[in-house]
Amino acid sequence: MFVETAPFSPPIPKPEPFVQLLLGDSKEQLLALADNSVDLIVTSPPYADQRKNTYGGISHDEYVDWFLPISEQLYRVLKPTGTFILNIKEKVVEGERSTYVMELILAMRKQGWLWTEEFIWHKKNSYPGKWPNRFRDAWERLLQFNKQRKFAMYQESVMVPMGDWAEKRLKNLSETDKVRDNSKAKSGFGKNVSNWLTRDKAYPTNVLHLATECNNKNHSAAFPNELPEWFLKLFTQENDVVLDPFMGSGTTVLVANQMGRSAIGIEIMPEYFELVQNQFRISADRLF
Amino acid sequence: MFVETAPFSPPIPKPEPFVQLLLGDSKEQLLALADNSVDLIVTSPPYADQRKNTYGGISHDEYVDWFLPISEQLYRVLKPTGTFILNIKEKVVEGERSTYVMELILAMRKQGWLWTEEFIWHKKNSYPGKWPNRFRDAWERLLQFNKQRKFAMYQESVMVPMGDWAEKRLKNLSETDKVRDNSKAKSGFGKNVSNWLTRDKAYPTNVLHLATECNNKNHSAAFPNELPEWFLKLFTQENDVVLDPFMGSGTTVLVANQMGRSAIGIEIMPEYFELVQNQFRISADRLF
């Protein structure tokens, strides 16, 4: 017979992922967000001297000064265990790579940010073209910043299948493995073997191989779904809060919503803002 | 009837590639070289806080001050149309990526160098390991510096045959790539393939996919032959002069010699210096 042990206790409040879209300038709109309230920031701000016709084009010598007040707000709203992923790449100015990204990293460190890692996004199908003294630019930076050395990271969620060699390797553990493990206690060795036997996946590296999005979303920046998806898996769990202060066509917030994360998006251009709003209305209509 | 137009003129001097190996500190040995005499510098200096047992290990806060006098000499000896390729990567210090490479780039620009490009060397077989807040580091920087905007570049020499490239590329697609490619990415890839069919050769991008050399050369740095080979093809012709101020196990000078380029190598460690000397003696014995 079933016994109700706590008949009058209220139901456990099930956290419901929310979506919050803010129209306006990032620097100002961020003021509406509470301190230490965001688990992950993933964004691709307008690059210097690019997308002039849509964003007004911040020149590369003003870029750092323009970005620092925003990154200061981002620092405030991010949880201590949170992560900030910044997708950026400097363009060529008078035959040289511009140095504003490096200057930005150095300046953000003075703000208190830790520059934890630099992931490389290898764009497998980069835009074709030919120049007399330059090849196609096939990569972008994905800068990881944190507030402290210990931050939330769920590595298992982005593991990938191992190579074929694993099967052969697992058949009979080589002497090398045994030798390398011999300093360990016996129990440790046994544990290690069991790890190997159940393992068919390997941890990825800090180089991501993704194609750029081909379908045009009426937004000039090509940002594949896989990019935010990967970082969302890696740095958040369900119901965590994800922020994109430069929402654009909404890739990050849409992916976050689909993955059961709460999403906050800020966008200054009304066209893009409404575009994303409509996207959410469409999915809401489908759900109800 | 054949008319000798200049019967007494001396025979046109056939330039003969030379090899010059200098034992000692780079900063001092470089003084022996003439101004504007080198076509290409390809080098991989000891990274900060690394290779302590062999090179003494320059700490990351002293690194820029240590390197600048050398890069000043390199600037002097490089031809105006020459190129300087610097292979380097910062390591993690107290949970953060060290910033000394960025500071070096900024300082070298003040010396007069143009920071033309940053190639990415994707190390397919990067060092394994697992850490609570970090994945394996699978890439290094290949910084391109020049003295002027117009420099010698032979793009055609590094073009890859289409079929071959596609074949190799497809063969090399790891499980990781396959899994991370969703349908969209595949369609993009396929679209590109159809484009390739109309052409014979393709220009590469600024991302290089190479494995580190595993065979032991009694030198701690893993530097595959393909790396200097690629840059030698791209930035030099036969009989041009190639310099490596941190010769190490001699990969760059040996490749340069095999490719019919003149090679100058500087190395401070007598063991490595003799190792390279012996390599050249061996190949000389084989030739004569």
Place this chain on the structure above:
DNA sequence: GTTCCGCATGAATCGATAG
């Protein structure tokens, strides 16, 4: 000659332990 398979090892990084 090929292909297959065993094997060592690499610019790594973190945390614990020792001086």
Place this chain on the structure above:
DNA sequence: ACTATCGATTCATGCGGAA
């Protein structure tokens, strides 16, 4: 407290020997 050394973790690659 601060630095130096050591052990544990882990995967793609090329070589050499074997089939």
